[in-house]
């Protein structure tokens with residue numbers, strides 16, 4: 034049985050609070066949480082900063098934005114009716130189709146009526162006496178609820194470079210993660226793209242099709258591999274649909290919920306010929322297979338990782354005609370797969386086009402933005418459009434941007450100085466009645482699969498609490514400490530944790546994010562779920578419930 038708290042003042046009755054639960058964000062997480070909490074008969078309100086649903090897929094409407102995971106593995110799995118009626122148009126669908134899908138879901142399940150759009154949450158404070166949260170919106174209005182659920186995404190706080198003069202530029206400019214709804218006309222224009230992560234790569238290969246001239250400003254290159262996208266004809270969609278039960282079962286079993294299974298063989302347990310044939314096969318295969326379906330030691334064994342990196346480097350050399358450009362595009366500061374692998378379609382071939390040039394910022398850094406374009410250490414470049422594909426203050430950034438204060442007024446940002454600490458990625462001690470969907474140290478990977486799991490876990494806890502008239506649910510410091518130890522244990526030996534990237538908490542554009550931390554849970558999703566299930570099955574005994 035859950036541990037009771039000491040006697041204290043009577044909590045504010047639920048009926049006097051505006052809502053039972055407030056959800057922040059109407060993306061894939063927030064929409065599903067709303068659906069599940071309504072089933073409990075709770076009064077729920079979603080506050081969403083945008084004017085539409087979709088979250089990531091609402092904001093990231095930059096040219097070329099699309100799924101990097103197979104569409105049919107990346108939608109919701111909870112409703113057979115939805116699975117039956119929705120046909121995906123492409124193996125890796127583009128943003129417009131995904132946004133349509135999100136709106137279809139919102140309409141089908143009548144979600145809009147409980148979502149308040151253009152409502153950015155700027156503060157959330159816990160009231161210890163009343164055992165409730167008070168939420169403040171950008172318009173200063175305040176709303177109370179017993180429970181607060183963050184569905185704010187882990188890559189949703191866009192970051193701009195700290196260049197002088199950004200506002201001086203006279204032409205249109207935008208960050209990929211805040212792309213204007215009306216788009217930006219770049220056909221025939223001189224365009225700069227800064228950044229070559231997953232967003233930059235997608236944008237570059239699309240913009241290069243019609244820009245007058247595209248100049249790519251690359252700081253550190255990434256290892257990119259082919260997506261192998263294509264349309265899904267009706268008959269194939271029927272086959273995919275018939276295979277949904279198997280597909281989702283597979284996602285439940287794999288380490289990061291993808292449809293790709295890690296090969297149980299070690300890299301050196303096969304002959305050189307077999308190894309190369311296997312990698313060729315993966316390179317020719319769809320999506321993340323080459324990353325998530327590689328030899329079991331490729332991301333832990335240095336020699337294996339070096340050979341794999343050499344294999345991909347040769348592919349880049351084969352695809353890029355100018356050897357100097359090819360070398361600039363080959364990473365030399367990290368091995369294959371130790372940062373998130375951008376997925377591409379003719380990305381490397383773009384650099385063979387006469388309307389595309391590459392500026393290596395390692396050789397020629399940007400000094401400032403000027404009215405007419407970009408000034409580097411060597412010269413001024415004139416542009417009509419500048420695209421910032423410069424990433425996000427990941428994992429904790431979207432929390433940092435809200436003034437979240439828990440019991441005793443502790444700011445969450447302060448509590449997470451030096452790196453986040455959570456209980457199973459879902460809760461934080463001293464922040465009672467607050468739950469995070471895809472919070473730090475929850476299982477990542479094929480996110481919608483993890484989201485569905487997180488949402489249902491939270492739903493179960495809220496059902497447990499409301500059925501028993503419990504008004505407080507809080508992780509204990511011991512529970513957080515134990516989970517943290519487990520997270521650190523699981524991070525050991527992974528080459529990716531030795532590399533600077535958003536996955537190790539680094540963002541050179543953000544004050545205080547220059548030191549590597551373990552912001553990601555690196556164990557497997559099945560292990561993660563087993564641990565969460567254990568907590569629920571033991572009636573949340575590891576928590577304060579009162």
Ligand code: NAP
Nearest residue numbers: 099100101194228229230231232233252253373422423424
């Ligand atoms: P990112 O991977 O962090 O890449 C940001 C890029 O901008 C990097 O190339 C970085 O260079 C560069 N950059 C940042 N600040 C800079 C500065 N001041 N000067 C010069 N260059 C600068 O961000 P992202 O591409 O937006 O992707 C983030 C994550 O979002 C991905 O890893 C992925 O998980 C997710 N995503 C998913 C999809 C999808 O599934 N379809 C698509 C896009 C993104 P350095 O490497 O040198 O720092």
